[in-house]
Amino acid sequence: MNISVKISVNGVLHEAEVEPRLLLAHFLRETCGLTGTHVGCETSVCGACTVLVDGQAVKSCTMFAVQADGTEVTTVEGLASNGEMHPVQEGFWECHGLQCGYCTPGMMMTAVQLLERNEAPSRDDIRHALDGNLCRCTGYTHIIDAVEYAAKKGRA
Amino acid sequence: MIPAAFDYVRASSLNEALDLLAKHGDDAKILAGGHSLIPAMKLRLSQPKVVIDISRIADLHSVNQQNGKIAIGALTTHYEIESSDLLKRACPLLPEVAGSIGDVQVRNKGTVGGSCVHADPAGDWPAAMLALDAEFEIAGPNGSRTVAANDFFVDILTSAVEPGEILKFIHVPATANTAAYVKFAQKASGFAIAGVAAVVDKTKKEVAVAVTGVAAKAYRASGTESSLRGVEPTADSIATAAEKAADGIDPLSDIHASADFRAHLARVQAKRALWAAVSRG
Incomplete structure (x- = not known):
């Protein structure tokens, strides 16, 4: 039996009738057309599908859309505002925080969560916070640079 | 990896969840944070016909201290335990264990009760709960009962929570920083x-x-x-x-x-x- 859900995504309310087994990642990509959220391992390991649900970073491949009913979801598309990049996006741009770019949306959403909880993280704090996000290009050093840049920018 | 089809019901109270469980019996599974159940459903190792979502039952989402005992609601997430000032002061072992679980995203969503009931032999919580002599308060159709940690973890992926029952609270003693x-x-x-x-x-x-x-x-x-x-x-x-x-x-x-x-x-x-x-x- 389909279930009616109302989910606010990046400030826009999406109402839909969904199958209970529809994963939040697929709701965002297919129902909302927001393909910035990537689906990588599908097993809650790689973190490419990370989004914020009511401000909490979660792996959207391990959550049903029906569980997100009534919540506010932020995806990578919701980071920039008025054509201005979010400090985390600017950090990835300035510090070459990506190679192929597949892991990048998830990395950025987890980084946003980190900086909300800890505005001045050490490089170790950043490594620890990103341990649920895998980069198969292994470009971790530049990713840590990018988050460090964003932290400094955010405090400026 | 798409789970088998199921019907979804959200329970707004513990009694409603127990009634739904009684009605659907073995066809039903309880969903809290979903970080054990959903991966199993995606692999189709678990194919419940009905999923009962208890995650919004507010009473089970709390950490309270009373007379040297701390009651932790089963729906409290790993992150809430990791960041709880009360627990850092009164029972620092629990935040320490919570911080070592999975990753940030898993800790934001996974619950202490779900993890304990799942009884994964490689889970972190059973060690802490056994060492603290925790007590598990379980609700069932005929009221509540309390099970000591030593009797709670029964076997691989088997806890003392019987079909028809739902874990409510985990009680631990306040311990100093030892x-x-x-x-x-x-x-x-x-x-x-x-x-x-x-x-x-x-x-x-x-x-x-x-x-x-x-x-x-x-x-x-x-x-x-x-x-x-x-x-x-x-x-x-x-x-x-x-x-x-x-x-x-x-x-x-x-x-x-x-x-x-x-x-x-x-x-x-x-x-x-x-x-x-x-x-x-």
């Missing part, structure tokens, strides 16, 4: 290959040591505990006691670690956990 958790983790998942929680009471000269990841269910290392009963916990006495941390145990063996290696890790981690706990107190 506990520690150390883990040799499976690198990719963070699950314990050998995790040891130790609680040291220097005044009574008693220790509690619990081991997870090593056997089909977490256990109290009774040989280690009796070796330190009434004894000053020094580097030497701890080393001797820790040698008994896998006595009488039938260790698991898999691609990550052989049975012998797991037993070895249990002994090494017991020593480290005890020493860390003693050094803090």
